Amino acid sequence: MDAASIRVTYKRYARNYNLIFGKIFEQGRKRVIERMNCKPGDMTLDVGIGTGLALNFYPKHTKVVGVDISPDMLGVAKEKIQHLNSRHIALSLMDAQQLSFPDDIFDKVSAMYVASVVPNPKSMIEEMKRVCKPNGDIFILNHFSNSHLLPRLIETFLIPFENVIGFRPRFSMERFITEGKLHVSSV
Numbered sequence: 001m002d003a004a005s006i007r008v009t010y011k012r013y014a015r016n017y018n019l020i021f022g023k024i025f026e027q028g029r030k031r032v033i034e035r036m037n038c039k040p041g042d043m044t045l046d047v048g049i050g051t052g053l054a055l056n057f058y059p060k061h062t063k064v065v066g067v068d069i070s071p072d073m074l075g076v077a078k079e080k081i082q083h084l085n086s087r088h089i090a091l092s093l094m095d096a097q098q099l100s101f102p103d104d105i106f107d108k109v110s111a112m113y114v115a116s117v118v119p120n121p122k123s124m125i126e127e128m129k130r131v132c133k134p135n136g137d138i139f140i141l142n143h144f145s146n147s148h149l150l151p152r153l154i155e156t157f158l159i160p161f162e163n164v165i166g167f168r169p170r171f172s173m174e175r176f177i178t179e180g181k182l183h184v185s186s187v
Contacts (some may be wrong), residue, residue, distance in 0.1 A: 001117070001118070001119045001162060001165040001167075001168065002119055002163075003069060003095065003164065005166075005176050006069060006070070006118075006166060007069060007070055007072075007115060007165040007174070008020065008164070009163070009164065009165070009166035009167060010069075010073050011044055011071035011072040013073070013166065014051065014070065014073050014075065014076055015076070016052045017050065017053075017073065018051055018053060018076070018078070018115070019184065021113075021131075021137055022041075022053055025112075025113060026053070027143050028112070028113075028138075029045075029053060029054040029057060029112055030054075030057050030139045032110060032112060032139050033054060033056075033057040033110075034057075034109050035135070035139065035156075035186075036110065036139055038058065038059050038061070038062040038108065039062075039082070039093055039107075040061040040062070040181035041062075041063075042059070042061075042062045042063070042065045042108060043063050043065070043104045043105060043106045043107050043108075044058065044062050044065070044106060044107065044108045044109070044110065044141055045059075045066075045067070045099075045101070045106040045109045045110070045128075045131060045132075046055045046065070046066040046067070046111075047059045047096045047110065047114055047124065047128060048067070048096055048110040048111055048112065048113070048114030048117065048118075049066030049067060049068050049073075049077055049091065050068055050073045050075070050076075050077065050113075051073050051077050052066065052074040052076065052077030052080040052082065052089075053068040053075070054112060054161065055080055055081065055084065055089060055112075056084065056103050058088075058089070060086070061088075061098065062088065063088055063090075063111065064088060064089045064090070065089075065090050065091075065092065065101075065106075066090070066091045066092070066107070066164070067091070067092050067093070067094035067096065067099065068091075068093065069092070069094070069096065070096050071093055074091050074093055074145075076091075077091055077141070078091055079136060080107070082130055082154055090091075096111070096114060096118050096124040096128075097118055097119070097123035097124050097127060097185050098123075099127045099128075099131055101131045102123065102131070103131065103136060104130075104132070104136075105117045105131055105133070105137060106131050106132050107132075107133055107135060107136050107137075107139075108132075108136055108137050108139065109128045109131060109136065109137075109139070110138075110139040110140075110141070111124065111128065111138075111140050111141070111142075112139075112140075112141040112142075113141060113142055113167075114141065114142070115140060115142040115171070115176060116142055116143055116144075116169075116171040117154065117166060117167045119175055120170060121127075121179070121180065123180075124177045124181075125138075125180035125181075127130075138182075140182075141146070142171070142173075142176075143167070143169075143171065144159065144171055144172065144173035144176070145171055145172050145173070155169040155170045156169075156170060156172065160174050166172055173187075179183065
């Protein structure tokens with residue numbers, strides 16, 4: 001996985017991404033934002049906001065900044081923001097591994113279905129920690145490897161195609177937590 005192949009893949013997905021991945025992963029997005037328990041005035045960073053599928057779940061009293069590496073995905077998100085007339089949401093073209101925000105600025109930071117997409121998940125986590133306030137919270141929602149035989153076989157079969165499908169089909173949660181030096185409060 002590299003930045004160029006990610007941009008190409010998500011350019012291909014952009015116009016149909018919501019149809020493919022919208023309803024399938026909607027409950028997860030909704031639950032994460034509910035668990036974020038955003039308070040009035042909170043500054044929230046949504047890393048890998050993509051087409052903005054989670055935008056309608058954020059409360060209007062929360063300032064949301066969404067970043068993504070794909071200009072095509074952000075284009076769809078921008079249309080959604082205009083349609084929703086959401087003035088509390090800002091978008092920026094940015095690499096999750098090199099966020100251009102100052103340290104300790106966000107109350108909450110989320111990354112939904114992004115960890116298995118970025119070339120270096122550890123760098124993404126380090127950046128998320130850096131921009132999150134000391135008493136802030138980080139929320140990760142992702143597909144992780146499945147230990148059951150059939151899903152494991154399917155994930156293994158898809159490994160050679162990860163640059164085409166745009167994510168790592170085999171992605172260990174334990175390794176991600178260990179390498180990211182994450183303190184996990186709930187799964």
